[in-house]
Amino acid sequence: MAVPISLSKHDWSLHRKGPADQARHNEKVREAIKGNLGDIISEEAIITADGEKIVRVPIRSLELPRFRFDDGKNSHVGQGNGESGVGDPVDGQGEAGPGQGKGAGNEPGVDYYEAEITIDELATLIFEDLGLPNLQQKQNEEIDTETSKFQDIERKGILSNLDKRRTIMESIKRNAIAGQQPRFIGVKPDDLRFRSWRQEIRRETNAVVIAMRDVSGSMGEFEKYISRSFYFWMVRFLRQKYNNVRIVFITHHTEAKEVDEQTFFTLGESGGTKVSSAYKLALEIIKERFNPERWNIYPFHFSDGDNWGDSDNRLCIDLVKQMLGMSNIFGYGEIQQVPHGYSTLMSAFSNIEDEKFTAITIRDKKDVYPALQKFFDGKPEGATER
Amino acid sequence: MSDNFDELLSAMDDIWGIAKKFGLDPFPTHFEVVPASIMYEFGAYGLPGRFSHWTHGKSYQQMKTMYDYGLSKIYELVINANPCYGFLMDTNSIMQNKLVVAHVLAHCDFFKNNVYFSHTSRQMIDGASINAERIRKYEFEHGTLEVEKFLDAVLSIQEHIDPNIRSRKRESVELGHKLQVKRAGPFDDLWSLEKSEEVEGPKNKLKRFPEEPEKDLLLFIAEHSVDLEEWQRDIIQIVRSEMLYFLPQMQTKIMNEGWASFWHARIMRELNLTDDEYAEFATLHSSVLAPSRHQINPYYIGMKMFEDIEKRWDEPTDEERERLGRKSGEGRTKIFEVRELENDVSFLRTYLTKQLVEDLDLYIYKLEGDKLVVVEKDWQKIRDMITNSMTNFGNPYIVVEDADYRRNRELYLKHSYEGQELDVNYAEKTMRYVYNLWGRAVHIETEVDGKKVVLTYDGEKSTKRLI
Numbered sequence: 012m013a014v015p016i017s018l019s020k021h022d023w024s025l026h027r028k029g030p031a032d033q034a035r036h037n038e039k040v041r042e043a044i045k046g047n048l049g050d051i052i053s054e055e056a057i058i059t060a061d062g063e064k065i066v067r068v069p070i071r072s073l074e075l076p077r078f079r080f081d082d083g084k085n086s087h088v089g090q091g092n093g094e095s096g097v098g099d100p101v102d103g104q105g106e107a108g109p110g111q112g113k114g115a116g117n118e119p120g121v122d123y124y125e126a127e128i129t130i131d132e133l134a135t136l137i138f139e140d141l142g143l144p145n146l147q148q149k150q151n152e153e154i155d156t157e158t159s160k161f162q163d164i165e166r167k168g169i170l171s172n173l174d175k176r177r178t179i180m181e182s183i184k185r186n187a188i189a190g191q192q193p194r195f196i197g198v199k200p201d202d203l204r205f206r207s208w209r210q211e212i213r214r215e216t217n218a219v220v221i222a223m224r225d226v227s228g229s230m231g232e233f234e235k236y237i238s239r240s241f242y243f244w245m246v247r248f249l250r251q252k253y254n255n256v257r258i259v260f261i262t263h264h265t266e267a268k269e270v271d272e273q274t275f276f277t278l279g280e281s282g283g284t285k286v287s288s289a290y291k292l293a294l295e296i297i298k299e300r301f302n303p304e305r306w307n308i309y310p311f312h313f314s315d316g317d318n319w320g321d322s323d324n325r326l327c328i329d330l331v332k333q334m335l336g337m338s339n340i341f342g343y344g345e346i347q348q349v350p351h352g353y354s355t356l357m358s359a360f361s362n363i364e365d366e367k368f369t370a371i372t373i374r375d376k377k378d379v380y381p382a383l384q385k386f387f388d389g390k391p392e393g394a395t396e397r
Numbered sequence: 398m399s400d401n402f403d404e405l406l407s408a409m410d411d412i413w414g415i416a417k418k419f420g421l422d423p424f425p426t427h428f429e430v431v432p433a434s435i436m437y438e439f440g441a442y443g444l445p446g447r448f449s450h451w452t453h454g455k456s457y458q459q460m461k462t463m464y465d466y467g468l469s470k471i472y473e474l475v476i477n478a479n480p481c482y483g484f485l486m487d488t489n490s491i492m493q494n495k496l497v498v499a500h501v502l503a504h505c506d507f508f509k510n511n512v513y514f515s516h517t518s519r520q521m522i523d524g525a526s527i528n529a530e531r532i533r534k535y536e537f538e539h540g541t542l543e544v545e546k547f548l549d550a551v552l553s554i555q556e557h558i559d560p561n562i563r564s565r566k567r568e569s570v571e572l573g574h575k576l577q578v579k580r581a582g583p584f585d586d587l588w589s590l591e592k593s594e595e596v597e598g599p600k601n602k603l604k605r606f607p608e609e610p611e612k613d614l615l616l617f618i619a620e621h622s623v624d625l626e627e628w629q630r631d632i633i634q635i636v637r638s639e640m641l642y643f644l645p646q647m648q649t650k651i652m653n654e655g656w657a658s659f660w661h662a663r664i665m666r667e668l669n670l671t672d673d674e675y676a677e678f679a680t681l682h683s684s685v686l687a688p689s690r691h692q693i694n695p696y697y698i699g700m701k702m703f704e705d706i707e708k709r710w711d712e713p714t715d716e717e718r719e720r721l722g723r724k725s726g727e728g729r730t731k732i733f734e735v736r737e738l739e740n741d742v743s744f745l746r747t748y749l750t751k752q753l754v755e756d757l758d759l760y761i762y763k764l765e766g767d768k769l770v771v772v773e774k775d776w777q778k779i780r781d782m783i784t785n786s787m788t789n790f791g792n793p794y795i796v797v798e799d800a801d802y803r804r805n806r807e808l809y810l811k812h813s814y815e816g817q818e819l820d821v822n823y824a825e826k827t828m829r830y831v832y833n834l835w836g837r838a839v840h841i842e843t844e845v846d847g848k849k850v851v852l853t854y855d856g857e858k859s860t861k862r863l864i
Contacts (some may be wrong), residue, residue, distance in 0.1 A: 015425030015480070016413045018406050020487070023431055028446075029438035029461075032454025035545075039451055075452055075553045076826035078793045078841075080817045086772060088783050090688040090697075091758040101690050101762045101769035 039073055044128065045136050049380040131251075137380070138248045141387040143218060143256075145339040145367070146307050161206045168205025177204035218307040218339075219257040220249060221296065223289045225314035227264035228281035234346040238313035239276055240379050241344065245311070246272070248387065259296055263289035265319070269296065285319045286312070286356060290330035303337035310334055311386065316345040316355030324359035335365050342386040343370040350374075401491050402430075408495050408668070415667045416502045420733065421660060423505035424519075425480040428498065436486050437461045440471050443643060445482075446526040448635070449533075450548050472681075473497040477646065479519035481505035492677045495668065496661055503660035506736075507653050513645040513740050521642050528635045535628045547629055550830040551615070551636045556792040558637055559613035560644050610796035610811065614831075615640075617797050623806070624836035633834075647790045648740045655699015656736055658686060662700070691769075693759070693783065701757060702748050707732050742784050749783075751776045785815070793819055798842070808835045812843035819843045821852065821861070828854040 044051065089101055164177060179195050181202040187193035222245065224238050249256045260275035261267055264282040267289040293310055301308055318324055335341050345357045360370055371382050409428070416423065431439075439445050441457035463469040472493060476482040483501035485494050508514050518524055536544045611617045619625070619633035646653065665678050686697045707728035709717070717723045735744065754776035761773035761782055773779065788794065794813040802809035808831070812819055824841060831839045831854075838855040842864070853860045 014410050014413045016409050016428070017426075018402070018409060018428045018430070020402065020430040023435045026435060026438070028449065029434065029441060029454065029457040032449050032451055033458045034454070035449075036451040036454035036458060073451075073455065075549060076823045076830070077553050077556065078795055078812070078827050079820050079823050080793060081820040086761050086763040086782065087691065088693055088759055088779060088786075089690045089762050089771075090693060091690065091760055091771075092688075093758045095758055095760050095771050095774070097760075097771055097774055099760075099771045101771060 036073065041128075041136070043073055044133070048137055049377040051133070134244075134247050134251055137244065137383070138251060141248055141383060142252070143249075143307070143309065143339070144386075144388055146218065147339070161208045163207045163209060165205050165207045166201075166203065168203075168207055172205045172207065174204045174206045178202050217257075217301075217305055218253065218309065219259060219301050220245070221259045221261065221293050221308065221310040222246075222275065223261045223263065223267075223293060223310065223312040224275065225264070225284060225286070225289075225312075226262045226278055226280045227284040227317075229284060229317040230315050230346075231348075233348050234315045235279065237346045237373055237376070237379060238344070240376075241313060241373075241382055242276070242311075244379070244383055245387075248383070257301075259293075261289050261292055261296075263292075267292040283319060284314070284317060285323055286314060287323050287326040287330060290327060290334065294330060294333060297334070297337060308334075308338040309340060309342070310338055311342040311344070313344045313346065314356060315347065316357050318356050318359075321359075324356060327356065328359060328363060331360070331363060331368070332365075335363075335367050338367065340367045340369055340386070343368075344373055344382055344386075345370070346373045348374060405491055405494055405498075408491075409498050411668060412495065412499050412502065412664055415664050416499070416506075416660070419660065419663065420729070421503060421506040422510060423481060423502045424478075424509050426483055426502060426505050427480050428483045428485055428501070430485050430487050432487050433464055434461065436471055436474060436484060437464060439474050439484060444476065444525040444639075445522060446529055447639070448525075448529040448548075450552065451545070452552065472685075473501055475501045475504045476522060477508040477514060477517060477519070477642075478522050479509075481508065482522065490677065492670075492674050493681055496665055496678055496681060499664040500657045500661040502664075503657040504653060506660075507649070507656050510737050511645070511649060511652075511740075512738055513648055517642050517645055518638075521639075524642075525639065528639065531635065532632060535632065539628065544632070546833075547632060548636075550833045551633050553827050553830040554614050554834075555636050555640050556790060557612070557614035557795055558616065558640050558644070559611075560641060560648075562613055562616065606800050607797055610798055612794070612796050613637075614795065614797060614810075617800070618831075618834050621800060622835050625834070644790065645740075648742075651693075651695040651699040651702075651741045652736065652739060652744050653699070654695040655701075655703050658696045658700040659703045659732075688757075691762075698757065702744070702753065703732050703735070705750070705753055706735060706748055742787050745780060745784050745787075749780050754779055785817075788815070793817070795841070802838075802840060805837065807838040807840065810839065810841040812841060814844040818845055821845060824852055825854065825859045828852065828859065832856055 091099075161172075164174060178198060181204060182195050182198050183193050185199070185202060186196060222242050224242065226235070230238075246258060249258060258272070260270050260272055262270050262275060262278055262280070263284075263286065264280055265285040265288060269292065270278065289312065297303065297306075297308060318327070331341060331343075343356070343360060345355060347355075357370060357372060360368070369386060371378075371385055373379065373382060437460040438457055441460055442453050447453070460469075460471070464471075470486075472486065472489060474484040476484075481501075481504075483498065483505075485497055489497065508517075532544065532548075607617070615633050615637040619630045619637070625633075662682060665682075670678060686694065686700065688694050688697050709728075710723065710731040711726055711728035713721070713723040713725060718725075735748070739747070759776075759779050760771045761779055762769050763772045764770075765772070773782075794815070795810050796813065797808065798811040799809040800806070810831075819841075824843070828839045828841065838853060840851050840853045842849065842851050844850070849864045851862055851864055853862070
C-alpha cells in the first residue's frame with residue numbers, strides 16, 4: 012500500500028484574509044486614537060516633531076474584554092536552572108525559546124498598545140471638525156480656494172471632452188472656405204475642438220489670526236508648555252485647512268513685540284506682566300495692516316492670568332471690547348494648574364458679555380484639545396473650507 | 398526548491414515508516430508548503446478559512462510582526478482532521494522540515510487516539526469555511542458593522558461552554574421519554590395541557606430557571622435569550638461549535654506537545670543524518686525545549702514526563718514490583734495507554750512526581766512589590782497550582798444561576814470562586830457585551846478581597862454591591 016502521506020505546494024499569493032482583517036483592526040485603532048485625542052495631542056514628543064515623522068501614540072490595547080483572573084493578585088509557575096530557592100528573584104526577561112506560540116497576556120498590568128501614525132495623519136484626525144468660526148465674506152478677498160472650470164478650447168484633448176458644437180462649426184467653416192456649400196459634411200482631424208479646464212484660484216475671504224503669548228516670569232514650565240502646545244496645533248491647523256491665512260505672532264511680558272514664528276515658539280523671557288501692552292500692539296497692527304472691512308480677525312491670547320494689577324485689568328477689558336468690535340471672535344485661554352485664590356484676568360473678563368468672546372481655563376494637558384474645539388468651533392459658513 | 402521538495406518527499410516516506418515501526422498510528426497526513434504570511438494567518442485564525450474578525454487580524458499582525466523582526470517563528474502547524482493537515486514554512490531548511498514532519502505525525506497520532514478528541518469533528522476545515530461563508534452572508538444581509546458588533550459580544554464569552562454537554566443531554570432525553578410514557582390516549586395530552594395551566598401553572602413559575610446551574614453560557618443564551626434574531630442565534634452556535642472543536646487541544650496542550658517532542662527526537666535519531674544535519678537538528682530541538690522562568694514550557698515538561706513514565710514502568714523499583722505488581726519492560730505500552738486516556742489535568746495529577754518537580758526545578762513565583770520572587774518550592778503545591786490553573790482551561794468557572802432574577806428575566810451569573818479573583822475591571826466590560834446578548838440586566842456574583850459581591854450592569858451603568 013502506498014504511504015498515506017503527501018506533500019504539495021500551491022501559489023498563495025492571492026490569499027488576503029489576514030491582511031484584510033488586519034486592516035479592519037487598524038481602522039479600529041484609528042478610531043481609538045480619535046477617541047483619545049485629548050490625551051495624545053499634548054504629548055511632548057509630538058509637538059516637537061515635524062509632519063513626516065512617525066510618532067508612537069499610546070492607546071489602551073484594543074482587545075475584547077472577557078471574564079479573566081486578576082493576574083496581579085495571583086501566582087504563576089516557572090522553571091529554574093536547577094538551583095532556585097524560595098526568595099530568589101525571577102529575572103525580568105524570560106528565556107522563552109523560539110517555536111512556542113504562547114505569547115504575552117499573562118503579564119500583570121494594563122495593556123497599552125502603541126499605534127504608529129504620522130503627525131500629518133494625526134493632524135487630519137484632530138482638525139476634522141474644526142474650522143474658523145464666523146468667517147465672513149469681505150472685500151478684496153484673499154484666501155485662496157481652488158476650483159476647476161472648463162474654460163479653454165484646444166485642438167487636442169481626450170474624446171470625452173469633445174466640444175461637438177464647435178467641432179461642427181469648424182467643419183462648416185472649412186467647407187465654406189474651400190468654396191463649397193457651408194454645410195456639415197465630414198469631420199477632419201483639424202476640425203476637432205476639445206474643451207479643456209484650468210485651475211482657477213478664487214480669492215475668497217481674508218483672515219488673520221493674532222496669536223498672543225504671555226512669556227512673563229510667572230509663566231511656569233507647565234503654562235509655557237500648554238500655550239506652546241495650543242499654538243502648535245493652531246498654526247498647523249490653519250496651514251492645513253486654509254491656503255492663505257495670515258498669522259501674526261506677539262509675545263509679551265510688560266512690553267509686547269511682534270516676533271517671527273520661530274521666536275514665538277522658542278522664546279523664554281521673564282519679568283512682570285502687562286497684558287494691556289499686547290492688546291495695544293494687536294490693535295495697532297489691526298489698524299495699520301488689517302482693515303476690519305476687509306479682514307476676518309481672530310485674536311487669541313494665552314496667559315496664566317497673573318496681571319500687573321486691577322488698573323491694567325480694567326484697561327484690558329476696554330481693549331478687548333475694542334477688539335471685539337472689529338474681530339470675528341476673541342479667544343482667551345487661562346492656564347492654571349492649580350486654581351490660585353487671587354483675582355485673575357479671567358475673573359476680570361467675566362463681565363464681558365459678547366457672544367464673540369470665548370474664554371476657557373486649562374488645568375491639564377488634556378484640556379488642550381477641548382480648547383481647540385471650542386475656539387475653532389466653526390462649521391465654516393460659505394465655501395471657505397478646502 | 399524542487400530538489401528540496403523531492404528530497405523532503407522521500408524523507409517523509411522514511412519518517413512515516415519509522416513512526417509506524419514505533420507503533421504510532423496517525424491519520425493519513427497531507428503536508429502543504431506555505432509562505433510565512435499564510436503560516437501566520439492560519440496560526441492567528443486557528444484554522445484555515447475561518448471567519449473574519451478584527452481580533453484575528455490583530456493576532457495575525459502581532460505574530461507576523463514578531464516574525465518579521467526575527468523574534469519568534471512558527472515552525473509547524475497541524476490541523477486535527479482526517480486526513481490530518483500539516484503546514485510547513487517555505488523558508489524552513491530541509492532539516493527543519495524533517496523534524497517538523499516527525500513532530501506533526503506524532504500530533505496526528507495523538508488526535509486520532511486520545512479519547513478527548515474522539516468527539517471532535519474531523520471535517521472542521523470544511524466546517525470552518527462553511528461557517529465563514531454563513532457569517533459572510535449575514536454581513537451582506539445585516540451589515541458588516543452589525544455582525545461585527547454581535548461577534549464581539551459572542552467572542553467575549555466564547556470560553557464559557559460545556560464540553561461534557563453530550564453526556565448531560567442524554568439524561569434529559571431519557572427523562573423526557575419517561576414523562577411521555579404516562580400519557581395513555583392519543584388526545585390525553587390535551588387534557589393535561591388544560592390541567593397544567595390551571596394547577597401546575599403557578600407552581601411552574603416559581604420553579605428556578607435553569608433548574609440546575611448552567612455552565613454553557615453560549616448555548617443557554619442562544620436557546621433562551623428572547624430578543625435575538627435567528628441569524629444571531631446561528632452565529633452563537635457557530636462560535637460554540639468551533640470552540641468545542643478547539644477545546645480538547647487546550648485540554649491536552651502539555652501532553653500533546655510532550656508526545657510530539659518525545660517522538661520527533663526518537664524518529665530523527667533513526668534517520669540517516671550527516672553530522673551537520675544532526676547538529677542542526679540538535680540546535681532546533683533544544684531551542685524548542687528550552688525551559689522558561691515565567692511559564693512552563695509544555696514541550697519540555699510533557700516530554701520529560703513521558704520519558705519518566707517510560708523509565709518507571711521499564712525499571713520499576715522493588716517497592717513498585719511488590720506493592721503494585723509492576724513488571725519490568727512495560728514502559729512503551731504504558732505511555733501509549735497514557736496518551737490514549739489522560740488529559741493534562743489527570744496527566745499531571747498522576748504522573749508529575751516529587752522527583753520530577755525537583756529535577757525540573759519548578760517553582761511558584763509571585764509579584765512582591767515590583768519584583769517577581771520565588772515563593773514556593775513544595776512539589777505538591779506546585780503540582781496543584783498547575784492543575785488548578787488548568788481548571789476550565791485557565792478561565793474562571795462561571796454558571797447561569799438564575800435567568801429570571803427578580804422575576805424580571807434578568808440574568809444572574811455566578812463565578813465559582815476557588816481562590817482566584819476576577820479582574821473586576823474586565824468583568825464589568827464583559828458584562829456590557831453579555832447585556833447585548835441577553836437584552837436585560839446582567840449580574841455576576843463573585844468574591845473580592847474575601848467578601849461576596851455582586852456586579853451588575855443594567856444597560857446604563859455598572860454597579861457593585863456587597864452581599
